[in-house]
Amino acid sequence: MPLMIYIVPGTCDYCGCCVGVCPEDAIELLESDIRIIDERCTNCRKCVWACPWEVIEFHREGISHLPKELSLPQEAPPSF
Ligand code: SF4
Numbered sequence: 001m002p003l004m005i006y007i008v009p010g011t012c013d014y015c016g017c018c019v020g021v022c023p024e025d026a027i028e029l030l031e032s033d034i035r036i037i038d039e040r041c042t043n044c045r046k047c048v049w050a051c052p053w054e055v056i057e058f059h060r061e062g063i064s065h066l067p068k069e070l071s072l073p074q075e076a077p078p079s080f
């Protein structure tokens with residue numbers, strides 16, 4: 001089954017609400033990173049309903065075509 005759960009890049013505030021409701025322990029939340037462990041996820045959508053900020057989306061067609069985490073521009077070194 002393809003993963004259908006998508007975390008919109010750059011919008012999570014790492015509150016942890018989704019982690020608590022996942023029955024498969026399929027959400028890995030670090031201090032400033034969140035990801036779905038696709039081998040565990042059953043696409044049950046409990047995390048989608050639990051997120052207060054609508055960060056997690058359900059895509060029936062799978063998420064492989066959606067952009068991965070946006071890479072933030074590196075801070076430019078100071079120039080003197
Ligand atoms: S869809 Fe279900 S199994 Fe997958 S991460 Fe969300 S709560 Fe966990």
Ligand code: SF4
Binds near residue numbers: 051053054
């Ligand atoms: S519930 Fe939403 S905002 Fe909170 S950690 Fe999960 S994805 Fe991020």
